[in-house]
Amino acid sequence: MGEKTINVQGETCPVPLVETRKAVRKAKPGDILIIKGDHPPSKEEIPMAVEALDLELISIEEDGKRWVIKIKIPEEG
Amino acid sequence: MKDETVYLDNSSSTKMDERVLEAMRPYLFEKYAVASSEFGYSLGIKAKEGLEDARSTIADKIGADAEEIIFTSCGTEASNLALKGVAKKLSEDKDHIITSKIEDFPVLKSAQSLEKEGYEVTFLEVDDEGFVDVDELEKAIDEKTGLVSIQHGNQEIGTVQDIEEISKICDQNDVLFHTDATHTFTKLPIDVSKTPIDLLTLSAHTIHGPKGIGALYVKDGTDLEKLMDGGFQENNRRAGVENIPGAVGFAKAVELVTEEENERLKEMRDALIKKIKDEIPDTTLNGPAKDRTPQNANITFHYVEGESITLHMDMRGFSVSTGSACFSKSLEASHVILGIGGDHERAHGSVRFSFGRYNTMEDVDRTVEAISEVVERLREISPLGKDK
CATH class of the missing domain: 3.90.1150.10 (Aspartate Aminotransferase, domain 1)
Incomplete structure (x- = not known):
């Protein structure tokens, strides 16, 4: 199990979602992904993707314009 | 990502039909030699027979003679060969080329490339559904026009141009006509024995055939310069060892539609x-x-x-x-x-x-x-x- 941070601050749609998808594809079961961004629609779109991909949304933290989304890749079985 | 995919991007490329692979297999593992004439060895002669049968199948589908089909590495190469190969043979007083603004990149970029080389190129506007106005085309043709290239079916929005009418106008004005039929071949009727088309681009991978093979129909008597230097393959019109498994697969794909x-x-x-x-x-x-x-x-x-x-x-x-x-x-x-x-x-x-x-x-x-x-x-x- 590992932890990976994806920094997409300053990036706009669809880049944060593209980078998240890339990280999800490379991640292993149990891994935690931390996505840091500041584009408002991406903060909404990433949880949408988490739901579609049956991942676990751990948290969404906001600090002004910036946001941090934590995702867990489900354990196998 | 979900394991099971609903694939709806068949205009980009298709899943190859397994029957195509089966048809290709002997030409990969048994009859794998380069095509050779009757003066060569048997394995090459058998490979050549496969190549020529494939050529005939594709020619028959569009009402052409087998000798009028040149196999290429893809549709892109076929369109490049059509535009650039013809352009190089146009006389100086016939160096005007007409195409449309919504052509697929092989034609569009070839035309732009020729424009940079000094050819005069007209990029016709289309209407809000993507149709070329045949009257506008006729007006654009002048005594210097040597080639018109208007696609059959559009790659993105599917507009099917009236190539019968367009080809007739070109024929009446003594102008060569090329059409990119990548997105219509086997799906809509094309008959070059009845429609005055001089050059036609075809591709295999959009019809459940293999990638890496395309073809250009070139009407008998059309002057065309080779783009690549090399051997004398394809009646000395396209150098390079023939992709015989690809050609055989292409023909099989045509038969299966x-x-x-x-x-x-x-x-x-x-x-x-x-x-x-x-x-x-x-x-x-x-x-x-x-x-x-x-x-x-x-x-x-x-x-x-x-x-x-x-x-x-x-x-x-x-x-x-x-x-x-x-x-x-x-x-x-x-x-x-x-x-x-x-x-x-x-x-x-x-x-x-x-x-x-x-x-x-x-x-x-x-x-x-x-x-x-x-x-x-x-x-x-x-x-x-x-x-x-």
Whole structure:
């Protein structure tokens, strides 16, 4: 199990979602992904993707314009 | 990503039919020699027979003679050969070329490249459904015009041009006519014995054949310069060892297409267009309702970005493409949607659904269900959607 941070601050749609998808594809079961961004629609779109991909949304933290989304890749079985 | 994919990007490329692979197999593992004449050894002669049978099959499909088919590495090479190969042979007083603004890149870029070399090139406008105005074409032809290249079916919005009329105009004006039939070959009738077409681009991978093989029909007597130096293959018109397994696979792919299959493509296309129109507000069909390639539906979902749609559809197990900028390798919005008078918003929200042999009507229902949800949710979070 590992932890990976994806920094997409300053990036706009669809880049944060593209980078998240890339990280999800490379991640292993149990891994935690931390996505840091500041584009408002991406903060909404990433949880949408988490739901579609049956991942676990751990948290969404906001600090002004910036946001941090934590995702867990489900354990196998 | 979901394991099971509903693949609706068959205009980009198709899944190869397993029967095509079976037809190719002997030419990979048994008759693998280069094609040779009767003066050569048996393995090469057998390979040559396979190549020539494939050539005949493809020629028959368009009413051509086998000698008029040149195998190439792909449709792109075929269109490059058509435009550049002909252009190099045009006399100085015939160096005007006419094409349209919405051609696929092989023709468009070849024409632009020739323009840089000093040829005069006219890029015709199209109407809001993508049709070339034949009167405009006729007006554009002058005594210097040597070649006209207008595609048969459009790659993005499916517009089918009236190539019978266009080819007749060219013929009457003694101008060579090329058409890119990548998206119509085997799906719509093409008969070069009845229609005065001089050059025609064909491709295998869009009809469940192998990648890496295409062909150019060149009417007997048409002067064409070789683009690559090398051997004397393809009647000394295209150098390089022939891709015989590819050619055999191409021919098999042609044989496997049926009219019933083409009808089924149309039914799926029409059902998808109707369901989206009925169920999702603020959509625009790009391209015509009639005279459209059987496999193509292209719809703009206003207030959302095409990339977001394709990404969220992918996560639900659906493969579709968009004319939006980031999706394209050129990082530019679709020149086709812009060419039919659409603005950048229309191009960015455009999604192409293209059907193939392995799609079913159930795929249509599932696709519409998924895209309804995706578009609705994206509109909720889209700044454009909120303002509408």
